[in-house]
Amino acid sequence: MIEVYSWATPNGHKVHIMLEECGLPYRVKAVNIGAGDQFKPEFLAVSPNNKIPAIVDPEGPDGERIALFESGAILVYLAAKTGRFMPSDLRAKYEVLQWLMFQMGGVGPMLGQTHHFRVYAPEKIDYAIERYTNEAKRLYGVMNKRLAKSKYIAGAEYSIADISIFPWLRSWKNQGIEWNDYPHLKGWLDEIAGRPGVQRGVEVLAQERKPLVDDEARKMLFGAEQYKSH
Structure with missing residues (x-):
C-alpha cells in the first residue's frame, strides 16, 4: 500500500x-x-x-x-x-508533459504568491498584490484560450495535466478572478469538479x-x- x-x-x-x-x-x-x-x-x-x-x-x-x-x-x-492519464503516443505524451510543467513552473508558484500577498501577508503591499494578481489573470487567460480549442488542457483526453492544475483553481476568489472573463476555463473547472474521484480526492x-x-x-x-x- x-x-x-x-x-x-x-x-x-x-x-x-x-x-x-x-x-x-x-x-x-x-x-x-x-x-x-x-x-x-x-x-x-x-x-x-x-x-x-x-x-x-x-x-x-x-x-x-x-x-x-x-x-x-x-x-x-x-x-x-x-x-x-498519460498517453502512450509519444507526441501526445509530450503535450501532457509540457502542460504539467506549465503548472509546476507557472500556475503553482504564481498563484501561490498571489494567495500569499492577497491573503496571508501581514502587510498589504500594493505592488506585490497587483503584480501577482495580474500574473494570475494572465495564466487564467492562457488556459482559457487553450480550452477554447481543446476539451482538456493537454488534448482530447483527461490527463495528469488536468489533475495538476485543477486544485489550484479552486481558490479563484483568493486570486482576484472574475469567471465572466474565462468561460471556457470555467466550464472545464466545473466538469473536473464533478468527477467522483476528484470529489473524493x-x-x-x-x-x-x-x-x-x-x-x-x-x-x-x-x-x-x-x-x-x-
Missing part, C-alpha cells in the same frame, strides 16, 4: 486525486505544515525539501521500495505505474486543515523556520 505524506493543499490534492482516480490503495500520513511536521526527521527522510506531498511505494518499478517527493514527479510516476485531510491565523503557523510556513536546521 502506498504511503502518502500530505496535507490539504493544492499540491497535496493533486496526489490525492490521482490516487482516487486510479483506484490505488493508499494510506495518508498527515503532515501538518502549520505545526511544523514538515521539519521532522521522518518526513525529511522522504522529502528533503521539507515540502508536501511525498510518497513511499513499497512496490516500486523494480519491485523494491521507492520514495518520491515533488507532486509533478509523483503524478508522472503514478501514471506510469497504472498506465492511466479534495476531501482527503480537508477536515484536518484549519485557517492560518496564528503567528506560529506563519513562522513555520513563511519565516526563518523554513531554513533552520531541524
